[in-house]
Amino acid sequence: xxxxxxxxxxxxxxxxxxxxxxxxxxxxxxxxxxxxxxxxxxxxxxxxxxxxxxxxxxxxxxxxxxxxxxxxxxxxxxxxxxxxxxxxxxxxxxxxxxxxxxxxxxxxxxxxxxxxxxxxxxxxxxxxxxxxxxxxxxxxxxxxxxxxxxxxxxxxxxxxxxxxxxxxxxxxxxxxxxxxxxxxxxxxxxxxxxxxxxxxxxxxxxxxxxxxxxxxxxxxxxxxxxxxxxxxxxxxxxxxxxxxxxxxxxxxxxxxxxxxxxxxxxxxxxxxxxxxxxxxxxxxxxxxxxxxxxxxxxxxxxxxxxxxxxxxxxxxxxxxxxxxxxxxxxxxxxxxxxxxxxxxxxxxxxxxxxxxxxxxxxxxxxxxxxxxxxxxxxxxxxxxxxxxxxxxxxxxxxxxxxxxx
Numbered sequence: 001x002x003x004x005x006x007x008x009x010x011x012x013x014x015x016x017x018x019x020x021x022x023x024x025x026x027x028x029x030x031x032x033x034x035x036x037x038x039x040x041x042x043x044x045x046x047x048x049x050x051x052x053x054x055x056x057x058x059x060x061x062x063x064x065x066x067x068x069x070x071x072x073x074x075x076x077x078x079x080x081x082x083x084x085x086x087x088x089x090x091x092x093x094x095x096x097x098x099x100x101x102x103x104x105x106x107x108x109x110x111x112x113x114x115x116x117x118x119x120x121x122x123x124x125x126x127x128x129x130x131x132x133x134x135x136x137x138x139x140x141x142x143x144x145x146x147x148x149x150x151x152x153x154x155x156x157x158x159x160x161x162x163x164x165x166x167x168x169x170x171x172x173x174x175x176x177x178x179x180x181x182x183x184x185x186x187x188x189x190x191x192x193x194x195x196x197x198x199x200x201x202x203x204x205x206x207x208x209x210x211x212x213x214x215x216x217x218x219x220x221x222x223x224x225x226x227x228x229x230x231x232x233x234x235x236x237x238x239x240x241x242x243x244x245x246x247x248x249x250x251x252x253x254x255x256x257x258x259x260x261x262x263x264x265x266x267x268x269x270x271x272x273x274x275x276x277x278x279x280x281x282x283x284x285x286x287x288x289x290x291x292x293x294x295x296x297x298x299x300x301x302x303x304x305x306x307x308x309x310x311x312x313x314x315x316x317x318x319x320x321x322x323x324x325x326x327x328x329x330x331x332x333x334x335x336x337x338x339x340x341x342x343x344x345x346x347x348x349x350x351x352x353x354x355x356x357x358x359x360x361x362x363x364x365x366x367x368x369x370x371x372x373x374x375x376x377x378x379x380x381x382x383x384x385x386x387x388x389x390x391x392x393x394x395x396x397x398x399x400x401x402x403x404x405x
Contacts, residue, residue, distance in 0.1 A: 010193060011133035015142055017191045018126040019149040021090065024184045025122045026153020028093060028177050031161035032100075033059075039170045043106045054106050058113050060360055065117025067356035073121045074128075074349020081196035082129035082345055085121055086188045092119025094181035101174030117356075122184075123150050124352035128344045129194060131336035140286050140333040144278020147329045148271045155267030159260070210343045219338055220347060222396030223331050224354040226290075229389040230327050231358025233297070233382045236366035244375045248310055258310050262317055269321025277326045278333065286333045287397035293326030294390035301383035305376035334397075 032039070037055035040046075046054065077085040096116045103109045127143060134142040164173040211217050237244075242259040249255050281289035300319045307313045331351070339347045365385075369378045 010195075011130060011142070014133065014192050014194075015130055015146060017187055018086075018130065019146055021086070021184045021188055021192075022123050022126050022146060022149035023153040024180050025090075025093070026150040026155075027157040027160060028097065028153075028181050029062075030154040030157030031164075031177050032174065033158055033161070035161065035165050035170055035173075040106055040109065042170065043103065043109060046106075054110070057110050058106070061110055061113040062117040062120070063356040063359045065114050066120040067353045067360070069118050069120060070124065070349040070353040070356070071346065074124070074346035074352075077121075077125055077128065077345030077349065078343055081194055082125045082132070083188070083192050083194040083196070085125040085345070086129070086192060087185060089119050089122035089125065090181055090185040090188055093122070094178050094185055097174050097178035097181060101171040101178070120356075121349065121352065124348045125345065127332055127336075128348040129192070131332070131339070131348070132341045132344050133194075134336075136337050137282060139336040140278040140280075140282040140289075140329070141275060142278070143332040143336060144274045144276075144281075144325075144329040147332065148274050151267050151270045151274070155264055155271070158263075205343065210346055213340050213343050214338065214347075215340075216338050219396050220335060222392055223335055224351055226389055226393055226396075227328070227331050227351050228354040228358040228361070229385055229392075230324075230331070231355050232362040232365060233301075233385045233389070234324065235359055235362025236369070236382050236385070237378050238363050238366065240366055240370045240375050240378055245310065245313070247375060248307060248313060258314075262310070262313055265314055265317040266321030266324060269318045270325040273322045273325035274329050277322075278329050281326075281330055281333060286330045286337070287393075289326045290330035290334070290393055291390065291397070293323045293330065294386055294393065296326070297323040297386045298383050298390070301379050301386060305379035 036058055037051065040055050040058055041051055073085055073088075093116065096112050096119060100109060100112050103112065127146060130142055130146055131139060161173060161177075164176055168176075205213060214220050241263060242255070245259045245262055246252075246255045249258065252258075277289055277293075297320060300316050300323065304313065304316050307316065332348075335347055335351060336344075365381065366378050369381045
């Protein structure tokens with residue numbers, strides 16, 4: 001059974017290393033996104049429809065496999081330790097990225113993107129390891145800090161990827177990303193410490209047994225759905241964001257530049273706000289923080305549909321970043337505070353599966369809504385998603401409010 005590390009400050013050292021690891025993992029996953037479809041185009045002579053189809057396969061493949069593979073890795077983490085899963089994920093990602101730079105056709109690339117999903121789990125296991133080591137009273141602050149690693153890496157990744165691809169080539173960029181992830185492997189192997197007592201395979205709980213160990217399974221599974229809807233809402237506008245900027249700016253020559261700013265602003269706000277909101281949640285209640293975040297998101301998404309200039313959109317996107325800083329870290333903290341140590345790996349891996357499903361569903365929702373209505377309709381539908389999520393979370397956190405009273 002896992003137990004908290006004997007040294008009261010050991011989790012702080014792990015948090016520092018894992019922050020860097022999740023930062024690099026965020027860069028690794030997002031760095032190739034700006035040119036993935038362009039890379040696909042170099043692997044054959046495709047029609048416009050074929051290029052769109054293969055690019056979509058390449059993008060979605062990783063998330064689909066992640067959703068399926070995460071529960072397996074979570075169960076293994078509870079039996080063998082979270083550090084081993086961190087080492088496995090970082091080594092696997094490094095190898096896959098090296099190989100992506102060597103592919104000769106689109107099916108090899110799609111196959112490796114599928115394999116990348118198999119080697120998922122670094123971020124979820126980093127969350128699980130910190131959740132099992134940090135005192136419950138500080139879990140909001142610690143997990144809020146940890147989430148900024150992935151957010152900032154995801155924020156800087158596309159910029160770094162674009163620069164590297166421009167200076168070198170698509171293939172060299174994959175190699176460089178592989179080296180970055182290899183550094184994560186060595187740092188994790190030598191600097192992350194986990195006091196873990198392996199659980200015999202015969203003593204492992206079944207899925208039903210894990211659910212029985214949860215003191216509030218309704219709350220935990222409600223947080224899974226919440227994670228999926230948050231990710232779907234955040235990603236629903238991804239397919240049309242640059243097009244919306246172009247529409248607002250009336251096909252200005254600076255559309256690409258401002259599209260990058262609009263895309264990056266929420267990440268900057270989340271990076272700044274998440275640790276502070278996590279600490280505040282530990283003091284006044286994490287459930288209060290997440291509900292405030294939902295209200296803020298609803299208030300912000302609706303006017304986004306009616307902006308008349310780019311600066312209005314940038315300001316509203318900044319506020320969305322603050323809302324995000326109060327939602328996803330709060331979900332992680334609520335899971336940490338309501339999950340026994342011995343099943344933390346599986347609970348966080350299940351949450352990652354729902355997050356991956358949201359990553360797949362969000363762009364699909366946005367594409368369908370924008371084609372049936374218009375760009376403004378995507379923001380309105382996203383606000384509706386957030387309202388449904390608010391109702392779900394308010395009902396599921398009723399017990400937390402009663403206990404606090």
